[in-house]
Amino acid sequence: VGLVGGFVAYGLGLLVWPYSALTASPLGRNHMAMATWTLAYWTVLCVLFWRLGDLLWAGANRWLALVLSAVGVAVLTITGTLGGSLSGNPSAVSEIVRMAGWETYTTFYVPSLTLAIMVGASVVLLVLGFWGRRTRG
Known part of the structure; x- marks a missing residue:
């Protein structure tokens, strides 16, 4: 239901918000990027939790689920904070984000090398996942 x-x-x-207005503003672009990340993150978690079923609550998996959910809540909180700032009502979380080094009124970007490393790590993790599945069954 939440998804x-x-x-x-x-x-x-x-x-x-008209798309042209969102993309014309650094704050709007940040909000759209975080909203997209939030939706993607919770979609992946939903599929993961659905696939694990009862195993999710066995042993250390429950702690992993707690940590992953906490990260999702943090991303959702930042997305909401950016939306509040976009509508002219910034929250205290905006200051926390700013103190962490992210100025929300400038466009957040990830350097190309970092993106390449992230894509490479994703490919390696996918290959390891498929390889592990094949060797087990």
Whole structure:
């Protein structure tokens, strides 16, 4: 239900704010990037939790689920904070984000080398996952 609500909120956000206005502002671009990351993150978690089923709550998996969910809540909180700033109502979280080194009124970017490393790590993790699945079964 929460994931469906996320997709609805994402769609409504695109209806409320014209795309041209969002992309013209660094704050709007940051908000769109974080909203997209949030939706993607929670989609992956939903699929992961669904696939694990009861194993999710066995042993150390429950702590992993807690940590992954906490990261998701943090990303969602930052997304909401950016939305509040976009509408002229910044929150205290904006100051925390600023103290952490991210000025929300300038466009956040990831350097090309960092992106290449992230893509490479993703490919390695996918290969390891498929290889592990093949060797087990």
